[in-house]
Amino acid sequence: MxxxxxxxxxxxxxxxxxxxxxxxxxxxxxxxxxxxxxxxxxxxxxxxxxxxxxxxxxxxxxxxxxxxxxxxxxxxxxxxxxxxxxxxxxxxxxxxxxxxxxxxxxxxxxxxxxxxxxxxxxxxxxxxxxxxxxxxxQGKALCRNGAANGDWVYITGDVGKAGLALQAIRNQVELSPREKNAVMEALNYPKPQVLAGQIIREYASAAIDISDGLLADVTHLCRASKLGVNIDVNDIPIAEVLIDKLGEEGAARLALTAGDDYQLIFTVSDTNKVALETELSHANIKISCIGQMNKSEQINITRGDTSLSFSESGFEHFS
Missing domain, CATH: 3.30.1330.10 (PurM-like, N-terminal domain)
Known part of the structure; x- marks a missing residue:
């Protein structure tokens, strides 16, 4: 189990x-x-x-x-x-x-x-x-089950550096000293998005943090909300060092499944979208819109018009 x-x-x-x-x-x-x-x-x-x-x-x-x-x-x-x-x-x-x-x-x-x-x-x-x-x-807490059909899916910051650090530790990828220091910093000293959370609670419908992996955690959010999602990997803010070392396909796979990023995934309606983007911009918090919720209850990951599949979605304690 x-x-x-x-x-x-x-x-x-x-x-x-x-x-x-x-x-x-x-x-x-x-x-x-x-x-x-x-x-x-x-x-x-x-x-x-x-x-x-x-x-x-x-x-x-x-x-x-x-x-x-x-x-x-x-x-x-x-x-x-x-x-x-x-x-x-x-x-x-x-x-x-x-x-x-x-x-x-x-x-x-x-x-x-x-x-x-x-x-x-x-x-x-x-x-x-x-x-x-x-x-x-009360009335402002962000739970996983609050997303609605048509809500836009956002993510704070970027993803993948901690996963690349783990690959470096396992000698699966070779990094320069500067690159290794940067990704090890992301793995060992994650920055919790506390300010972002307190801002988005005024606008968002649901949220979750990325611990097990972007794909795994967006799946948890979808299941709790009884919805599906369309995500285009071209819109995911993947750390540049991943693309340099692994190429676009390898970088996308690691960014989606490695975890340990501790960024926030959140959903927001059309009505609140502009106000949320404006306030987070004023707070100098980087966000990216990566997809949209739908009624399918399926997780659909694409690169443009091409559908992608993954054998695993993220970290599992028991497998």
Missing amino acids: KEFEVIREFFTAQPVSRKDVAMGIGDDCALIQANNDKYIAITTDTLVAGVHFPNDASARSIGHKAVAVNLSDLAAMGAEPCWISVAVTLPEVDTEWLREFTAGIFELTEYFNVQLIGGDTTSGPLSITITAQGTVP
């Missing part, structure tokens, strides 16, 4: 359904009613050595990434990040490693005004679990 099949089979059916849970299992965050004006958005992610980061990754980058991937989930809901708890499992107590690890955590928490409020430490193979919480006004 794959990850989402495990979740559906064993965790979604439960005997308790509380009235203060506005969104439970199945989105980037859960939404809990805090008062009449706000929801608390809550997300949890685990990073495991050798799975989510290279075994030789620096402690600072591990701390940064552990926070960033959780803040990215909050960004996908349009939430303002507020608090985190950190549970860390350590093979041993290495004070210099811990000093660098916490520095990586606190660089991001200071920037986004997020407080570390608790957690746990234990002994074992290296892994980090963070629970992040934030707030979002």
Whole structure:
């Protein structure tokens, strides 16, 4: 069974359904009613050595990434990040490693005004679990199931550099020192799109962040909204270094399926399209329109008039 099949089979059916849970299992965050004006958005992610980061990754980058991937989930809901708890499992107590690890955590928490409020430490193979919480006004939270037929599909930033970094680590592609530094920065120090999330919540109908891969995550959004999508790879903002190293076809395949980009995919109606583009432009946030939602419930990826197919859609924990 794959990850989402495990979740559906064993965790979604439960005997308790509380009235203060506005969104439970199945989105980037859960939404809990805090008062009449706000929801608390809550997300949890685990990073495991050798799975989510290279075994030789620096402690600072591990701390940064552990926070960033959780803040990215909050960004996908349009939430303002507020608090985190950190549970860390350590093979041993290495004070210099811990000093660098916490520095990586606190660089991001200071920037986004997020407080570390608790957690746990234990002994074992290296892994980090963070629970992040934030707030979002009621009626403004961006969920995966809100897209409508005809909505336009957008993406922030560009995609593919983290995937190319993984290929370089596996010696599948040769990069110059400058190229390798650039893609390793994208892999180890992702930048959660928190400001973008808070802007687009005023205009967008649905959103998700890109963790497993653009193709996999847009599929999650389509399934939740019971819609299909047409995407032209010519419109996807693929990092130039991918095209230089892999050619157009290889670059498109990696950009669609590699993951670890932590950009936002979101949908917006014709009515809100211009206003959203204008406000994000004023905030100097790069976005690209890559496709449009439809009633087909099919994921249709093309290059111009040519239909493309992929044997895999993105990262899977269980295969």
